[in-house]
Amino acid sequence: xxxxxxxxxxxxxxxxxxxxxxxxxxxxxxxxxxxxxxxxxxxxxxxxxxxxxxxxxxxxxxxxxxxxxxxxxxxxxxxxxxxxxxxxxxxxxxxxxxxxxxxxxxxxxxxxxxxxxxxxxxxxxxxxxxxxxxxxxxxxxxxxxxxxxxxxxxxxxxxxxxxxxxxxxxxxxxxxxxxxxxxxxxxxxxxxxxxxxxxxxxxxxxxxxxxxxxxxxxxxxxxxxxxxxxxxxxxxxxxxxxxxxxxxxxxxxxxxxxxxxxxxxxxxxxxxxxxxxxxxxxxxxxxxxxxxxxxxxxxxxxxxxxxxxxxxxxxxxxxxxxxxxxxxxxxxxxxxxxxxxxxxxxxxxxxxxxxxxxxxxxxxxxxxxxxxxxxxxxxxxxxxxxxxxxxxxxxxxxxxxxxxxxxxxxxxxxxxxxxxxxxxxxxxxxxxxxxxxxxxxxxxxxxxxxxxxxxxxxxxxxxxxxxxxxxxxxxxxxxxxxxxxxxxxxxxxxxxxxxxxxxxxxxxxxxxxxxxxxxxxxxxxxxxxxxxxxxxxxxxxxxxxxxxxxxxxxxxxxxxxxxxxxxxxxxxxxxxxxxxxxxxxxxxxxxxxxxxxxxxxxxxxxxxxxxxxxxxxxxxxxxxxxxxxxxxxxxxxxxxxxxxxxxxxxxxxxxxxxxxxxxxxxxxxxxxxxxxxxxxxxxxxxxxxxxxxxxxxxxxxxxxxxxxxxxxxxxxxxxxxxxxxxxxxxxxxxxxxxxxxxxxxxxxxxxxxxxxxxxxxxxxxxxxxxxxxxxxxxxxxxxxxx
Numbered sequence: 001x002x003x004x005x006x007x008x009x010x011x012x013x014x015x016x017x018x019x020x021x022x023x024x025x026x027x028x029x030x031x032x033x034x035x036x037x038x039x040x041x042x043x044x045x046x047x048x049x050x051x052x053x054x055x056x057x058x059x060x061x062x063x064x065x066x067x068x069x070x071x072x073x074x075x076x077x078x079x080x081x082x083x084x085x086x087x088x089x090x091x092x093x094x095x096x097x098x099x100x101x102x103x104x105x106x107x108x109x110x111x112x113x114x115x116x117x118x119x120x121x122x123x124x125x126x127x128x129x130x131x132x133x134x135x136x137x138x139x140x141x142x143x144x145x146x147x148x149x150x151x152x153x154x155x156x157x158x159x160x161x162x163x164x165x166x167x168x169x170x171x172x173x174x175x176x177x178x179x180x181x182x183x184x185x186x187x188x189x190x191x192x193x194x195x196x197x198x199x200x201x202x203x204x205x206x207x208x209x210x211x212x213x214x215x216x217x218x219x220x221x222x223x224x225x226x227x228x229x230x231x232x233x234x235x236x237x238x239x240x241x242x243x244x245x246x247x248x249x250x251x252x253x254x255x256x257x258x259x260x261x262x263x264x265x266x267x268x269x270x271x272x273x274x275x276x277x278x279x280x281x282x283x284x285x286x287x288x289x290x291x292x293x294x295x296x297x298x299x300x301x302x303x304x305x306x307x308x309x310x311x312x313x314x315x316x317x318x319x320x321x322x323x324x325x326x327x328x329x330x331x332x333x334x335x336x337x338x339x340x341x342x343x344x345x346x347x348x349x350x351x352x353x354x355x356x357x358x359x360x361x362x363x364x365x366x367x368x369x370x371x372x373x374x375x376x377x378x379x380x381x382x383x384x385x386x387x388x389x390x391x392x393x394x395x396x397x398x399x400x401x402x403x404x405x406x407x408x409x410x411x412x413x414x415x416x417x418x419x420x421x422x423x424x425x426x427x428x429x430x431x432x433x434x435x436x437x438x439x440x441x442x443x444x445x446x447x448x449x450x451x452x453x454x455x456x457x458x459x460x461x462x463x464x465x466x467x468x469x470x471x472x473x474x475x476x477x478x479x480x481x482x483x484x485x486x487x488x489x490x491x492x493x494x495x496x497x498x499x500x501x502x503x504x505x506x507x508x509x510x511x512x513x514x515x516x517x518x519x520x521x522x523x524x525x526x527x528x529x530x531x532x533x534x535x536x537x538x539x540x541x542x543x544x545x546x547x548x549x550x551x552x553x554x555x556x557x558x559x560x561x562x563x564x565x566x567x568x569x570x571x572x573x574x575x576x577x578x579x580x581x582x583x584x585x586x587x588x589x590x591x592x593x594x595x596x597x598x599x600x601x602x603x604x605x606x607x608x609x610x611x612x613x614x615x616x617x618x619x620x621x622x623x624x625x626x627x628x629x630x631x632x633x634x635x636x637x638x639x640x641x642x643x644x645x646x647x648x649x650x651x652x653x654x655x656x657x658x659x660x661x662x663x664x665x666x667x668x669x670x671x672x673x674x675x676x677x678x679x680x681x682x683x684x685x686x687x688x689x690x691x692x693x694x695x696x697x698x699x700x701x702x703x704x705x706x707x708x709x710x711x712x713x714x715x716x717x718x719x720x721x722x723x724x725x726x727x728x729x730x731x732x733x734x735x736x737x738x739x740x741x742x743x744x745x746x747x748x749x750x751x752x753x754x755x756x757x758x759x760x761x762x763x764x765x766x767x768x769x770x771x772x773x774x775x776x777x778x779x780x781x782x783x784x785x786x
Contacts, residue, residue: 027505027752035501042497045488048121052234052487055241058477059249061092061227089227092473093219096231096252102210102217103377105247111240112137112209116200123200127237131188132197133159133172140181140203151185152198159185213244228476238481245479256472259369264462266345271459274331278455282448289441315417316443322414323447324454326407328352333403336396345369346399357402364395519722520753522746528730533569533714534562535746535754536592544591544622545651547598559599562745569743570712576684579710579739581694581703583726587718588747590619593693596714601655605688608646609657612706613695614667617660623649630661634679635670642682656687671705680709697739698729704738713739717746719753 095101106112113135116123133151150162160169161176170176175184181203216235222228231248235241329352336346345365352358371388378385519525522532539546539555547556566575580593593609601607611619612631620627627647634640649655664670683690692710694703707713715730733739746753 027509030505030508031502034505035498038497038501038504039494042493046490046493049488050122050236051485052236053238053241054482054486055233055235055238055245055479056477056482057231057245057249057475057479058222059229059231060474060476061089061229062472062474089221089229093229096219096229096248097214097217099207099210099214100373100377101248101251101255102213103206104251105244106206106209106213108251109243109247110134110136111244112140112204112206114202114204116202118198118200125237126199127240129188132199134186134188135201136184136186137203138175138182138184140206141179142205142207146202146205147180148200148202150198150200153187153195155195156187161185231479234486242479242481249475249479253473255373262369263345263365267347267462268459270335270347271455271462274455275452275459278448278452282445282452285441285445285448289445318417319414320443320447320450322410322417324451325353326410326414327451329403329407329410333400333407336400336403354402354406357399357406360395360399360402364392364399367392367395517724518720519717519724519727519746520720524724525717525727525730525744525746528727528734528744530715530730530734531569531743533565533743533745534558535749536562536588537754538719538748538750544594544624545598545649547595547602548651549602556599559595562596563599563603566712570741574711574741575689576687577680577690577692577710577712579692579694579703579706579713580716581713581739582696582716582718583698583722583729584696585616585699587696587716587722589613589696589716590622590693592714592716592745592747593619593691594623597655597657597689597691598649598652600689600691601652604654606654606686607656607689607691608683608687609655610690610692611658611660612671612692612702614660614664614670614702615695615700617663619693620647620657620659623657625649625657625659627657627659627661630659631679632661632664632670634661635673635675636664642679642686668700668702668705671702676709697733698726707739710740712741712743715739715742715744717744718748719746719750721748 115126115131115135117126132153135151147163149164150160152160152162154160154169158169158171160167163178170185172185172187175182177183213233216233218232220230220232222230231245233241233245235244332346332352345368346361352361367388371385371392374382374384374388380386513520522535525532536558537555546553547559569575578596580589580596582589590613597607597609609619610631611617613619614632617630620630625647627645629640629645631645634642634645645658645661646656647659649657680690692706694706697703715733717730730742730744734742
């Protein structure tokens with residue numbers, strides 16, 4: 001029963017995590033170096049990156065169901081819209097994030113200029129008390145946004161202005177004008193500014209600055225069902241962010257109160273004008289009553305006349321209501337008609353019963369307020385202002401047309417009611433003419449008095465609302481900065497640096513493996529399906545003979561391991577003649593032959609090395625020997641005996657060598673000569689092992705010719721040197737059986753190449769030594785891994 005060959009490569013196995021781990025562990029030094037480098041770069045980034053902090057503030061909007069604080073004064077205030085304090089939360093968020101409001105905030109805080117101090121590596125923004133000077137920007141050309149100037153105090157009263165093109169000296173407080181704006185520099189809060197302390201002032205475009213702040217501003221409801229808003233602003237200067245949020249909330253409150261007061265003031269002004277007119281009319285009517293009674297000597301009206309006119313009371317009351325409505329509409333119509341091109345608010349709290357007219361007046365007032373707010377930051381020729389003006393003109397016409405229609409309807413109703421009153425006229429015939437005329441005068445008096453009292457009441461309501469105007473929100477938390485910065489996130493950056501430090505070597509090694517066309521691991525030669533005898537580590541030495549009698553180095557132990565495996569692979573008779581070859585020159589055939597021969601000789605075997613590379617011989621020279629005669633001399637002449645060619649190696653007993661001799665013109669023909677058979681028969685009887693150092697098979701056919709005399713072929717592959725494509729040559733040699741009993745030896749293995757015992761050899765070497773030396777320090781081991 002045949003035994004399986006322990007040196008035959010097994011079929012490819014699935015990738016194991018342990019193998020992958022071992023592969024990367026061999027490059028552990030690169031991982032450590034990569035992690036250290038990435039972490040150092042992360043620390044540099046964290047050191048010099050601009051730190052962003054989050055400033056938060058919380059406010060509570062008053063809801064519709066709660067109303068304003070003054071809503072309990074009485075039902076008579078319900079028709080006065082300034083007391084309705086409820087607001088839509090989404091609309092208020094848009095108001096708070098409006099460009100007009102933010103522009104007003106930045107102008108009041110004088111933030112159109114940003115201040116920096118030059119550092120060793122980067123500029124640092126300064127704000128508040130740390131400023132040596134302040135710049136008041138009165139006017140700035142929109143195309144000069146982003147321009148920087150350097151201001152340096154040179155004395156307690158003067159400073160230098162350097163904008164890159166000119167450098168001048170000015171006194172503090174003096175307004176300077178140039179082609180890009182008008183500015184005034186003043187000292188900061190310090191009594192005496194720090195001399196020669198330069199500050200870089202960046203002039204910002206207002207629109208871009210507003211957009212930048214709004215981009216960093218977030219306003220969100222704390223919960224879906226509540227009216228609490230959270231305002232957050234990301235900024236590199238916490239105090240500036242606190243000031244901006246506080247000012248934003250303050251101006252939002254002021255604008256709300258201003259809008260309320262403006263409506264109330266317009267209403268009061270309108271009512272005052274009407275009251276003056278009514279007082280004059282009411283005084284005239286009262287004077288008429290007095291004169292009429294004096295003229296006709298009337299002091300009382302009989303009960304009989306009252307009974308006659310009792311039935312007409314209800315009609316008179318209705319007619320009075322119609323007269324009031326018509327009078328109010330006529331007043332509003334006259335007020336709007338007299339405005340002409342002016343843009344004033346129309347009173348909206350005069351108990352106009354028509355809902356459509358009330359809605360039109362409200363829309364008209366809202367557009368007036370919007371136009372006024374936009375004019376605070378735009379010109380009248382702005383397209384937005386022109387558009388609103390056109391809407392106002394259209395609304396004014398709609399209001400006037402609506403008033404005409406309503407008046408026409410009221411007049412028709414009044415006339416119809418008067419017609420119904422004809423049937424009671426007959427009753428008046430029995431009423432003395434004096435009493436009838438007096439009642440007519442008093443009816444006019446009652447109408448004027450009712451209108452006067454109504455307007456007086458509304459004036460008091462408007463005055464009260466103006467005096468009691470309060471904010472529609474409550475500040476829960478004033479602006480404050482979070483303890484931890486939001487950017488950069490220190491822990492996240494360090495974690496990403498650590499991950500990058502671990503991933504980068506993997507990527508580099510993967511790319512290197514993809515681009516590498518050299519044999520780097522034993523897996524690269526598995527397609528050849530040739531048994532592997534073993535591996536040899538890389539070693540730096542000018543001496544070619546490294547295996548010595550008392551040597552206990554890893555290199556020597558690996559050759560002893562090869563010797564043992566070679567002896568186990570077959571009987572000694574089947575390993576008598578060993579042919580050493582490779583695919584191309586430089587793969588270490590001669591070096592391997594010398595040390596393999598020394599290893600066998602140290603085991604008590606009589607070993608002969610034959611320099612059969614007849615074209616480029618170097619075995620004798622590498623061993624530091626010289627020989628005048630060699631193989632070519634023996635093959636071309638019969639006057640030389642075999643013993644004349646053999647040279648004993650001085651340092652190692654039982655190790656002999658035969659040189660090439662003179663370089664022949666026809667090496668291949670000499671190898672095929674009949675004397676080659678006699679030569680090897682004599683050598684087999686005289687030596688235990690014969691090692692043939694042959695030329696590479698990829699270039700010439702000498703190794704194939706020598707294979708007939710060999711018992712076994714040791715085929716050298718050099719890590720990081722032999723091409724992967726050349727493995728196909730080995731596969732073809734195995735398939736065609738052109739070399740006898742071929743086995744592979746992997747030469748010049750480094751830490752990243754070795755597997756199995758090779759890896760053991762490196763760990764064995766760097767972890768401890770056979771010679772009982774002290775372990776290497778940690779930093780030497782790290783350098784060794786690199």
